[in-house]
Amino acid sequence: MTSALIQTADGAFTAHFSDSGLAGLDFPTGETVSRTATKELSAQWSSWLRLTGRALEQALAGKTPDRLPPLDLSSGTVFQRRVWNALRKIPSGQTKSYAQVAQSIDRPGAVRAVGQACGANPIPVVIPCHRVLAAGGKLGGFSSGLDWKRKLLTREGTIPEPD
DNA sequence: AGTTCGGACCGTT
DNA sequence: AACGGTCCGAACT
Numbered sequence: 001m002t003s004a005l006i007q008t009a010d011g012a013f014t015a016h017f018s019d020s021g022l023a024g025l026d027f028p029t030g031e032t033v034s035r036t037a038t039k040e041l042s043a044q045w046s047s048w049l050r051l052t053g054r055a056l057e058q059a060l061a062g063k064t065p066d067r068l069p070p071l072d073l074s075s076g077t078v079f080q081r082r083v084w085n086a087l088r089k090i091p092s093g094q095t096k097s098y099a100q101v102a103q104s105i106d107r108p109g110a111v112r113a114v115g116q117a118c119g120a121n122p123i124p125v126v127i128p129c130h131r132v133l134a135a136g137g138k139l140g141g142f143s144s145g146l147d148w149k150r151k152l153l154t155r156e157g158t159i160p161e162p163d
Numbered sequence: 164a165g166t167t168c169g170g171a172c173c174g175t176t
Numbered sequence: 177a178a179c180g181g182t183c184c185g186a187a188c189t
Contacts, residue, residue: 113182165188
C-alpha cells in the first residue's frame with residue numbers, strides 16, 4: 001500500500017493504492033501527507049497513478065472518465081459494495097435519491113443504510129456519491145463538505161436546489 | 164408554502 | 177444499543 005499526491009486545479013488530492021488497485025482518494029487538506037516519491041513507485045503503481053490522475057481531472061471537469069485504474073473496494077462490506085456499484089451507474093448530469101438507489105439494489109427499505117454507505121465511499125468523485133440527493137431534489141448531506149457536492153454537481157450541469 | 168416532530172426503516176460499530 | 181449523507185405523513189405557522 002502506498003499513497004501519492006495528485007495535483008489538480010482544485011488542490012492536491014491523495015490517492016491510496018493497494019496491490020490490487022486504487023483503494024482510496026482523499027480530498028485536498030491543508031496537512032502534509034506522507035507519500036512515496038513518484039520515481040520510487042513500482043511500474044504498476046505509477047501506471048495506476050497516471051490513470052487516476054487523468055480520471056480525476058476529467059471527473060472534476062464534469063466529464064465521464066474514459067478509463068479508470070482497477071479499483072480495490074475490498075474494504076467495504078457486501079452491502080456497501082453493492083451501493084457503490086449502483087453509484088457508478090449514475091451518469092454524469094443525472095442524480096438519484098437515496099430511496100431510488102435503495103430500490104435499485106433491491107433493498108427498498110435500506111434508505112438510511114444507503115446514506116451510510118455513501119459516506120463510507122473510499123473513492124469519492126470517481127465513485128460519484130455526490131450524485132445522490134435527498135428526496136425532492138434537495139441537496140442532502142456530504143461527509144467531505146457540501147461545498148464539494150455543490151461544486152461537482154454544478155460542473156456536471158446539474159443545478160442543485162438552494163437547500 | 165414552509166417548518167418541525169415522530170416514527171419506521173436497515174446496515175454498521 | 178445507538179447512530180446515520182433518509183423518508184413520509186401530520187400538524188402546525
